[in-house]
Amino acid sequence: xxxxxLEMKNITKTFPGVKALDNVNxxxxxxxxxxxxxxNGAGKSTLMNVLSGIYPYGSYEGDIIYNGEICQFQKIxxxxxxxxxxxxxELALVPQMxxxxxxxxxxxxxxxxxxxxxxxxxxxxxxxKMVGLSESSRVLxxxxxxxxxxxxEIAKALAKNAKLLILDEPTSSLNETxxxxxxxxxxxxxxxxxxxxxxxxxxNEVVYVADKITVVRDxxxxxxxxxHSIAISEDRIIRGMVGREITxxxxxxxxxxxxxxxxxxxxxxxxHPLYAERKVVDNVNMNVGAGEVxxxxxxMGAGRTELAMSIFGRSYGADITGTLKIKxxxxxxxxxxxxxxxxxAYVTEDRKGNGLVLSNPIRVNTSLxxxxxxxxNGVIDVDKEYQVAVEYKDKLKTKTPSVEQNVGNLxxxxxxxxxxxxxxxxxxxxLILDEPTRGIDVGxxxxxxxxxxxxxxxxxxxxxxxxxxxxxxxxxxxxxxxxEGKFVGEMKAEDxxxxxIMACILQSGRGE
Amino acid sequence: MAKFLETxxxxxxxxxxxxxxIFFVVMTKGMMFSPLNFNAxxxxxxxxxxxxxxxxxxxxxxxNIDLSCGSFVCLMGAIGGILMxxxxxxxxxxIFIMLLIGVAYxxxxxxxxxxxxxxxxxxxxxxxxxxxxxxxxLLSANSKTGSIAPFPQTFLSLFSGKIFETKINELxxxxxxxxxxxxxxxxxVNFLNRANRVKKGYEADSMISVIIKSVLxxxxxxxxxxxxxxxxxxxxxxxxxxxxxxxxxxxxxKTTLGRYFYTIGGNKEATRLSGVDTKKIMxxxxxxxxVLTVITSYIVIARFQAANAQAGTNYEMxxxxxxxxxxxxxxxxxxxxxxxxxxxxxxxxxxLGMQLMNVDADWQKIVKGIVLLGAVVFDILAAKKNANK
Numbered sequence: 001x002x003x004x005x006l007e008m009k010n011i012t013k014t015f016p017g018v019k020a021l022d023n024v025n026x027x028x029x030x031x032x033x034x035x036x037x038x039x040n041g042a043g044k045s046t047l048m049n050v051l052s053g054i055y056p057y058g059s060y061e062g063d064i065i066y067n068g069e070i071c072q073f074q075k076i077x078x079x080x081x082x083x084x085x086x087x088x089x090e091l092a093l094v095p096q097m098x099x100x101x102x103x104x105x106x107x108x109x110x111x112x113x114x115x116x117x118x119x120x121x122x123x124x125x126x127x128x129k130m131v132g133l134s135e136s137s138r139v140l141x142x143x144x145x146x147x148x149x150x151x152x153e154i155a156k157a158l159a160k161n162a163k164l165l166i167l168d169e170p171t172s173s174l175n176e177t178x179x180x181x182x183x184x185x186x187x188x189x190x191x192x193x194x195x196x197x198x199x200x201x202x203x204n205e206v207v208y209v210a211d212k213i214t215v216v217r218d219x220x221x222x223x224x225x226x227x228h229s230i231a232i233s234e235d236r237i238i239r240g241m242v243g244r245e246i247t248x249x250x251x252x253x254x255x256x257x258x259x260x261x262x263x264x265x266x267x268x269x270x271x272h273p274l275y276a277e278r279k280v281v282d283n284v285n286m287n288v289g290a291g292e293v294x295x296x297x298x299x300m301g302a303g304r305t306e307l308a309m310s311i312f313g314r315s316y317g318a319d320i321t322g323t324l325k326i327k328x329x330x331x332x333x334x335x336x337x338x339x340x341x342x343x344x345a346y347v348t349e350d351r352k353g354n355g356l357v358l359s360n361p362i363r364v365n366t367s368l369x370x371x372x373x374x375x376x377n378g379v380i381d382v383d384k385e386y387q388v389a390v391e392y393k394d395k396l397k398t399k400t401p402s403v404e405q406n407v408g409n410l411x412x413x414x415x416x417x418x419x420x421x422x423x424x425x426x427x428x429x430x431l432i433l434d435e436p437t438r439g440i441d442v443g444x445x446x447x448x449x450x451x452x453x454x455x456x457x458x459x460x461x462x463x464x465x466x467x468x469x470x471x472x473x474x475x476x477x478x479x480x481x482x483x484e485g486k487f488v489g490e491m492k493a494e495d496x497x498x499x500x501i502m503a504c505i506l507q508s509g510r511g512e
Numbered sequence: 513m514a515k516f517l518e519t520x521x522x523x524x525x526x527x528x529x530x531x532x533x534i535f536f537v538v539m540t541k542g543m544m545f546s547p548l549n550f551n552a553x554x555x556x557x558x559x560x561x562x563x564x565x566x567x568x569x570x571x572x573x574x575x576n577i578d579l580s581c582g583s584f585v586c587l588m589g590a591i592g593g594i595l596m597x598x599x600x601x602x603x604x605x606x607i608f609i610m611l612l613i614g615v616a617y618x619x620x621x622x623x624x625x626x627x628x629x630x631x632x633x634x635x636x637x638x639x640x641x642x643x644x645x646x647x648x649x650l651l652s653a654n655s656k657t658g659s660i661a662p663f664p665q666t667f668l669s670l671f672s673g674k675i676f677e678t679k680i681n682e683l684x685x686x687x688x689x690x691x692x693x694x695x696x697x698x699x700x701v702n703f704l705n706r707a708n709r710v711k712k713g714y715e716a717d718s719m720i721s722v723i724i725k726s727v728l729x730x731x732x733x734x735x736x737x738x739x740x741x742x743x744x745x746x747x748x749x750x751x752x753x754x755x756x757x758x759x760x761x762x763x764x765x766k767t768t769l770g771r772y773f774y775t776i777g778g779n780k781e782a783t784r785l786s787g788v789d790t791k792k793i794m795x796x797x798x799x800x801x802x803v804l805t806v807i808t809s810y811i812v813i814a815r816f817q818a819a820n821a822q823a824g825t826n827y828e829m830x831x832x833x834x835x836x837x838x839x840x841x842x843x844x845x846x847x848x849x850x851x852x853x854x855x856x857x858x859x860x861x862x863x864l865g866m867q868l869m870n871v872d873a874d875w876q877k878i879v880k881g882i883v884l885l886g887a888v889v890f891d892i893l894a895a896k897k898n899a900n901k
Contacts, residue, residue: 354781
């Protein structure tokens, strides 16, 4: 038993009308990696905000004991002074500034009146080395990938003399390789004596790095599991998170006949809209039948989203060549409207950025892609619009007091359902779902899977893009594997394993 | 009680307007309440209502503004003067030519903003500078005084004066009749709406609140009708303003076109991927703005009965202020024609009230600045409070 570095005792935090945290207890030992898991809205982020002083002392009940003393943080800098540094899910870097500038943002090197640039960059380089980055600290943030940006965030935290590092969903925007590298880096830091708290939805990562796991459910801590005393499986963690056993993470689909080919893409090549010589999608051939779920697996940056968006009315890319056949007929879709009219739907991976209008109610979002369905001669029939929204709310079991609720107030899973409702209302035959379960909790994921099953049961085709291997394998009838713009493999779901899919990608990389 | 507070919040700006109005009535010893000042409130501010309607449509698409509209009013005045006074073309032809020029400018501006992706404030800053210069140059080239007059009577009577004008302090029957008809329509719409909602089982306001709303609306309409009737009749510009406000209320609240303005302001990319031609909407916003600016120029020429170089100075700022005070988001995506009307009226009331109190012109600007800032702070705090709930 190591020394207790941090103890959060009976923390209760209430927002007007909601008890976000109810008597939460958390003990973190020095030098361990402590995972905090729970469904969306369970209170993990709130707890970390209490710890880091974003919610100041006095706005919550209970005590934070850090290094043996009771802490009363008023603001983030108070906790950072003690060595508690939090790295948030959304990267907080300024793209137009260099790595070095970002690293010491608000913590500038030099005198009060003038920044010492030499010191800034030489120190920055030192910390970059510690996280295994070989880039110069003078490189601009926008010129490095997300994976490296995440490492810069960590280096930035190290520069603040972090003793307790809190990582909130550090791998949510990373691909498999970068994620693994990051987790290995965490294990490396642990050897050097760093204490870390990691918040993540990805349970395989938890199993990989964590020494202890604390499960949060509905604002209270349910249990703390010690990974060294008992063998922890993902199913065991899920049981704690949802309070029941999910025997099957992927609902079975039975009796669905795969019919005629609904969509076929041949020799599809897309160039980058800005860098004209860069091929983003390279000679892709694919098809999807009625009643079929086709998975496209690939790492981030493989060109999956670009492929999908270029098919969907050329909404991405330049110089697109290749043929697209819908129900056997060759079509040219010049814009999203033509794609929608051809009964194609693209459900974006970025629901907040380009999927939903967060400041508008569910009703408005549901009808947005098919206003013709709720209007006559350009005049909206608000009654009909309301009925449609309610119908889809009930059908997809969206949890909300009313369809007049702004979408921004919903949880991730419910937002995803509204997004699905919007596209289902366009009456598509082919749905391209791009990361349909990103950032949503286990329970909501299951419901999304059920919706997908219902869609194919009614004869629709689903193309599901995902970077979660178990999901691709569990949900698809057939899987395409994509790497660096090319399709490097195709396999039936029953032949697919995590190992042979990854092998496909590794082999294609070596072939270059 | 909670519901009462909610209603209070919903109509906060309206309540503030009433309070400010009463304040000025008291401070001016009732002068503000006189028929002539009712008339002045409308004729002085007609340009704000029309320009702010166009500005609202631009702002909805994402906080975009048009800085050129004030200068464009000046240029159109100069062109109108040349057409009607110097060239002596008929009013109808001149009106049509001016409208065409407006459409041409609107297309150019819309093209630059929507298709070339020039930030609106820069694209319109160019017009702000150039049109004032061009307008002034045209005026001084065609007139020694730098002001062109007199405009033909047919033109003036279309955009200024009164309908069936009677003597002051003599009740204008037409005006009263219009007031009564408007009242009946408003009450009918209120009750029919409620009945319709109840029939279909939707959430509807209680009968009492509908009655209160109707009584208050009728009171306001009849008060205006009576005061205007005593001031000589319905000002012609009021017809233009009411028509434009009603048309745009309908567009923004009931049509798919109007809906797209809001969703583009809320999330442009999501709207584009939903199959909406977002560029076309942006284009339309600026074309529409130019057309409304031309209409504004008609009423401004008619009001001053002359075209001069100062016409339209700071009109763009008045329009933006009216929108912002009326709760139109500076980031786009929210705001309503009704809110804008309340905002424009509030600024109009403050302007007129301070003039009547003989407040120094510099102080008038200071007060307006504070009101503008206050309105925005109030809006943001209210939004925050809502979000925390």
